[in-house]
Amino acid sequence: MNPALGLSVLRRRAAAAAVPRIAAARQARSYATKQPSPVAQFYKTFTRPIGKVLVLAVFTYQVAYWTWTKLEADEHRAEADATIAALESTVNEYKKTKDGKKDMP
Structure with missing residues (x-):
């Protein structure tokens, strides 16, 4: 087999295989230049500030x-x-009254 002939066949195969890659690269570039939607742009711009405000x-x-809970607990x-304190003072008064009656007879 002629080496030049084999080389030309390989070159044609490589060129044919490169065509889909080039088309895919062109297609990817067309998507890269596409403008984002207004909704996506809004979320891209305001996601962090809205998140910070929520936090x-x-x-x-x-x-x-x-x-509020601490103040209510302190009040309770x-x-x-x-x-x-009021109940203790009442009990002490009853004790004094009871002790006073015992001393009387």
């Missing part, structure tokens, strides 16, 4: 909720302590 809103809500504890 800060949740954080603020949690801080306010924790503060103060009311319970006041009730206990």
